[in-house]
Structures are given as structure tokens and as C-alpha cells.
Amino acid sequence: MEGIAVAPSRLSLRALMAALAAGAALGFLGPLLETTDSSAGHIAHLVLAAGWSWAACAFLVGLARKSRIESATFAPASLITGVIAYYGTKLAQGEFLSADLDDPSQGAHVHWVGFVSKTVGWCVAACVLGLVLGLAGNLARNRGLRGLPFRALIPVVAIVETSQRLRFESSLQGTLASTTWTVVCLLAAAALIVLVGDTLINWWPRRSVGQRENGA
Numbered sequence: 001m002e003g004i005a006v007a008p009s010r011l012s013l014r015a016l017m018a019a020l021a022a023g024a025a026l027g028f029l030g031p032l033l034e035t036t037d038s039s040a041g042h043i044a045h046l047v048l049a050a051g052w053s054w055a056a057c058a059f060l061v062g063l064a065r066k067s068r069i070e071s072a073t074f075a076p077a078s079l080i081t082g083v084i085a086y087y088g089t090k091l092a093q094g095e096f097l098s099a100d101l102d103d104p105s106q107g108a109h110v111h112w113v114g115f116v117s118k119t120v121g122w123c124v125a126a127c128v129l130g131l132v133l134g135l136a137g138n139l140a141r142n143r144g145l146r147g148l149p150f151r152a153l154i155p156v157v158a159i160v161e162t163s164q165r166l167r168f169e170s171s172l173q174g175t176l177a178s179t180t181w182t183v184v185c186l187l188a189a190a191a192l193i194v195l196v197g198d199t200l201i202n203w204w205p206r207r208s209v210g211q212r213e214n215g216a
Helices: 002-034 039-048 051-063 068-092 112-139 153-168 175-215
Strands: 097-099 108-110
Touching: 002 039, 002 051, 002 068, 039 175, 051 068, 051 112, 051 153, 068 112, 153 175
Parallel strands: none
Antiparallel strands: 097 108
16 A cells, blocks of 8 residues: 555656756756857757747646646746756856946956846746646647647647747848748647647547437
8 A cells, every 4th residue: 555655656756857857958958059059059949949848848747747736836847947947057158247337347247136037037927827838738638629729729829929930030030040930830830730630530420429329
């Protein structure tokens, strides 16, 4: 009996560690790849730094857990870890360094107010959005039409975000960014079509069988 009781908690702990590791990797790699000179690294940065990627991280954490409580807690924890890793990396890269113009001899110092305010602000947002996205991922486990709106959430978010970036930022970011966003938008649209088609293909026969049984 003791072994049966311990096993689920160990699995939950491993799942939590995996969720935190995923968030930390997302937060660390995004700004780290921003400074790379290679095209592949820059493309990876554009993908990892995008809002839909962070949303997908929380969604997948929620999707992976059967328990709604774990989905609603592990997903925010993953995003909060990602935020801390992101701004910690930015701090290490000198993002928050500023100089005292009245006394240049003092050199640059860390602007802690800016660092803390951004980190805390986004941690609060991660907590709220992670809760919603984690639950959405859990509800996406429902088969059929009930789970379809939740399964379609991330492709729709990716389509909306990339469309907006192509509309307002493509002329400023260059060809590589525009191509990346276009490819992501097309892949998200294809994923959405597949999700809807698969759901309808599996739902229609069951509906037809149910109607025949009711008619009989």
C-alpha cells in the first residue's frame, strides 16, 4: 500500500521538474540565441521569443497532466521559471546596465528597479495566463467536439500573432523574420485544419450510429 501511495507523488514530482526545466530552457535560450550571428540561431530566437511559444509551453504542460489541479499549478510554475530565466539571462547580458550621467567615472551599474519591475510584472502575468492555458491544455484532452476549441487554441494564437507581426513589423525586422513568421503562420493554419478535420472525421460516424440507434 505504501508503494502504491508513493508512486503517484514521485511521478508528479518528475512531471513538475520537467515542466520547470521546459520553462527554464525557453526563458534561457530565447535571449541567448538573440545574439547569435547564424541564421538558424536567429530563427530559433524568433520562434522561442514569440508569445505563442510561451503559450504552447503552458498548454502542453497542462495537456500532459490528467489532474486539473496539477495542470493549473504546473503550467504557471513553468512560465514563472521561464520569466525568471529570461530576465536573469538578460541581466547577465548587460540589458539592465545604466550609467550615472552626473558621475561617469562611477561606470555602469545595474538598474535594479527596471529589472525587478519587469520580472515581477511578467511573473504575475505568467501566473494568470499559465493557469488559464494549463486548464485549456487539460480540457483539450477531451475527445470530440468538446475538446476541439481547446486543441485549436495554440494554432489560433500563432496565426493571430504572426499575422500581426507580418503586418506591423516585417518591414522593420527584415526578410528572415518575415519568412519565419510566414512559415509559422502557414504551419499553424495547417495544424488547425488537421485538428478540425480529424475531429469531424471521428465524430461524424459516431453521430450517425447514435442517430440510427435512436431511430431504431
